[in-house]
């Protein structure tokens with residue numbers, strides 16, 4: 408008898424959908440397409456020679472550790488390096504506060520596993536990171552969305568949703584994916600004090616904080632929170648779980664991220680991670696440590712910043728040159744993305760089909776919204792990635808996109824032909 412597999416799937420699988428971005432990426436693989444769709448770092452900045460040297464060293468000098476099972480918490484020298492790095496930014500983390508994960512994406516899944524019961528509400532930004540929605544959906548999550556503007560999450564709109572008692576807030580303060588926006592200093596203070604007032608934890612996802620192209624570094628929420636908490640010198644309390652990753656500073660293929668949290672929270676996450684994968688690949692952890700050590704990572708990040716800053720500037724300049732005045736966009740101070748808003752009546756999904764005919768691709772914005780109730784204009788946005796195409800491709804891609812946009816505007820009689 409052949410098994411009807413779908414009737415065997417657990418109820419939780421009903422809430423799971425594949426990522427539209429992965430499907431779109433397949434459509435955009437044709438070589439003639441200039442794609443602003445993925446969130447990919449530029450492969451031409453991967454430090455390949457340093458990887459080669461480090462691989463050799465790891466196998467010659469550390470093979471017995473690198474090829475063996477390891478602690479669930481992660482490779483201690485790497486955790487220590489991360490804790491030291493974070494202390495430079497005022498995070499009072501010790502090695503015991505750091506858990507290495509298989510990318511930040513696994514961190515999001517573990518946090519879902521740790522905190523979400525079916526029917527629990529999670530407060531998210533509108534728009535928010537699609538991968539977080541995918542990670543949380545499987546746990547039967549309901550969402551409360553709060554809009555963002557150019558200064559990030561609208562903290563002035565938070566009190567009413569917080570009174571609904573969400574389980575936690577998921578926030579991207581730096582160069583948000585997809586919006587490209589950054590939470591302002593005063594909103595950071597407001598957010599942390601509201602979390603404190605209502606006793607609602609914050610999950611601070613910060614993959615892009617190192618990729619700032621202008622302006623001053625802003626204080627992470629986890630630091631502001633520690634200022635508020637009484638502090639026992641050991642970081643055993645606090646309202647914030649902080650996440651980051653090597654994906655955008657070294658290489659996403661490493662699949663290395665980390666969680667920073669009060670010690671008891673880390674201990675519980677370690678138990679959950681044991682069931683998921685025992686530990687993150689020891690080989691890639693030792694490798695990343697050998698690559699990053701000394702001053703290498705700092706120097707490498709400076710190089711990435713200058714490459715991406717130029718690409719951002721080229722994209723902003725091309726948008727200004729080619730796009731009609733009815734269209735607006737964000738001006739990110741860092742990260743990999745900017746967010747375009749089309750005039751009322753236009754639909755980014757329809758535009759996507761037309762853009763593909765012009766051999767240019769982007770991600771329509773609606774998949775970045777947890778629920779459609781908060782924002783009547785979700786169909787009008789597109790996310791553009793500027794890290795993965797070379798400057799001349801960016802200029803040409805935006806020109807092609809402007810052709811599709813203008814044709815669509817004329818079709819809708821938003822502008823005269």
Ligand SMILES: Cc1ncc(COP(=O)(O)O)c(C=O)c1O
Pocket residue numbers: 446509510511512513536538579584612614651652653654659662663664
């Ligand atoms: C906001 C955000 N969180 C998490 C991730 C996942 O990163 P990782 O490659 O570390 O799993 C990404 C990747 O694009 C992201 O943009």
